[in-house]
Amino acid sequence: MSEERIYYDQPYLTEFEARVVACDRCPEGYRIKLDRCAFYPASGGQPNDLGVIGEARVLDVVGEGDDVVCIVDREPGGGAGTPAGDHAGSGAQAGVAQAGVAYGGAAHGGAAHGGVAPGPVMKCRIDWDRRFDFMQQHTGQHILSASFEKLLDAETVGFHLTEHNLTVDLDIPALSREDTTRVEAMSNSIVFEDRPVAPVYPTRDELAKLPLRKPPARTEGIRVIVVKDFDHSPCGGTHVSMTGQVGIIKVLGWEKVRAGTRVAFACGSRAVADYGVKNDIVARLSSVLSVSVLEIEAAARRLTDQNAQYFKRIEAMTKELLAHEAAALASAGTVVAKHFETRDLGELRMLAGLIAAAGGKVAVLGSSGPSPHVIVARSDDLDLDARKLIEVAKAVLGGRGGGSPKQAQAGGQDSSAVGPAVEAVRQEALKALGLEA
Numbered sequence: 001m002s003e004e005r006i007y008y009d010q011p012y013l014t015e016f017e018a019r020v021v022a023c024d025r026c027p028e029g030y031r032i033k034l035d036r037c038a039f040y041p042a043s044g045g046q047p048n049d050l051g052v053i054g055e056a057r058v059l060d061v062v063g064e065g066d067d068v069v070c071i072v073d074r075e076p077g078g079g080a081g082t083p084a085g086d087h088a089g090s091g092a093q094a095g096v097a098q099a100g101v102a103y104g105g106a107a108h109g110g111a112a113h114g115g116v117a118p119g120p121v122m123k124c125r126i127d128w129d130r131r132f133d134f135m136q137q138h139t140g141q142h143i144l145s146a147s148f149e150k151l152l153d154a155e156t157v158g159f160h161l162t163e164h165n166l167t168v169d170l171d172i173p174a175l176s177r178e179d180t181t182r183v184e185a186m187s188n189s190i191v192f193e194d195r196p197v198a199p200v201y202p203t204r205d206e207l208a209k210l211p212l213r214k215p216p217a218r219t220e221g222i223r224v225i226v227v228k229d230f231d232h233s234p235c236g237g238t239h240v241s242m243t244g245q246v247g248i249i250k251v252l253g254w255e256k257v258r259a260g261t262r263v264a265f266a267c268g269s270r271a272v273a274d275y276g277v278k279n280d281i282v283a284r285l286s287s288v289l290s291v292s293v294l295e296i297e298a299a300a301r302r303l304t305d306q307n308a309q310y311f312k313r314i315e316a317m318t319k320e321l322l323a324h325e326a327a328a329l330a331s332a333g334t335v336v337a338k339h340f341e342t343r344d345l346g347e348l349r350m351l352a353g354l355i356a357a358a359g360g361k362v363a364v365l366g367s368s369g370p371s372p373h374v375i376v377a378r379s380d381d382l383d384l385d386a387r388k389l390i391e392v393a394k395a396v397l398g399g400r401g402g403g404s405p406k407q408a409q410a411g412g413q414d415s416s417a418v419g420p421a422v423e424a425v426r427q428e429a430l431k432a433l434g435l436e437a
């Protein structure tokens with residue numbers, strides 16, 4: 001037999017008294033069933049409530065068939081204040097649920113169990129901030145989904161609400177900024193009109209006459225949430241009683257998900273918090289760029305364009321400088337060897353290539369930083385395998401390497417080995433070319 005679900009018709013009730021009708025050990029603490037329950041179990045896309053039952057903290061609330069089960073951290077009554085973990089019994093520690101106290105409460109099988117005491121009556125309190133946030137977001141979702149349907153013929157096929165995220169999935173492949181602006185305008189006009197929101201429990205015949213946004217899974221015992229003259233939607237969740245309490249409905253973004261579109265949005269306090277964060281960001285950007293808020297985009301575009309131009313100029317200047325450096329180094333002889341303390345690898349490679357391009361040259365360049373490397377490049381007119389030379393560097397560096405017959409490179413971990421590696425390759429190149437060291 002199921003308990004009375006207070007949250008269905010009194011979503012604003014935050015404190016209530018209820019009798020414990022079952023209390024069983026579980027790995028987290030205790031599983032509690034009450035004869036009447038205002039704690040909302042996670043369902044229909046809305047997360048569970050939190051709060052306290054007596055002295056016990058509610059960790060989770062789950063629906064099990066017709067029952068609502070509250071998972072709490074300790075015994076709420078008799079052993080008040082005793083955390084489950086403090087019990088010497090091995091049941092909780094071993095993760096094995098022990099049979100708890102059997103109470104003769106009305107909801108526990110109905111008929112009084114001979115000799116079984118009725119469960120204790122507990123003061124219960126709901127975490128109202130959390131609950132009201134979910135009520136705001138959830139009611140906002142009803143209004144937004146109805147607006148999407150009325151304006152774009154887009155059906156809501158999914159709804160996800162967590163402490164941080166709120167999305168609906170629509171059965172349409174794309175959205176435009178103009179679409180969401182219209183949908184937002186309709187949704188917020190419903191908020192500003194402060195229309196009543198209330199559940200109705202229609203009979204099968206009454207249900208058939210209701211303009212439901214979505215057909216229900218069953219026709220008996222249906223709870224329909226009515227936003228006056230705007231939306232009828234079967235739902236078991238908790239909602240605010242007037243649309244004005246939703247506060248504001250703001251679409252934050254959307255993305256394609258499979259064949260549909262996922263829309264992220266925020267209502268009430270979440271929308272206000274989001275506005276605060278974004279307002280701060282815009283104010284800081286405006287200050288950093290020294291422009292008014294409306295000029296931020298143009299200023300950012302100017303900066304990225306400028307940056308791209310600077311990058312091109314630096315690239316061209318670097319090439320020019322490297323050409324001069326290569327010419328100076330190439331005059332040293334057939335085998336040009338040089339060790340740098342720190343040199344960008346791409347730049348080093350380019351320099352080796354430029355030296356080799358002069359003809360009749362073998363470039364052996366190494367850099368200790370930012371990562372130890374040796375590069376070998378040879379001119380087309382020399383009969384020499386750069387891969388064989390780089391083997392010598394690999395042996396000294398104790399690292400890896402490879403490349404083509406014309407250009408190869410090796411890297412290692414020991415920056416102090418780069419100088420000796422460059423010298424070893426230089427010796428080997430001179431030997432291979434029949435030149436004296």
Ligand SMILES: [Zn+2]
Nearest residue numbers: 138225235237
């Ligand atoms: Zn709902």
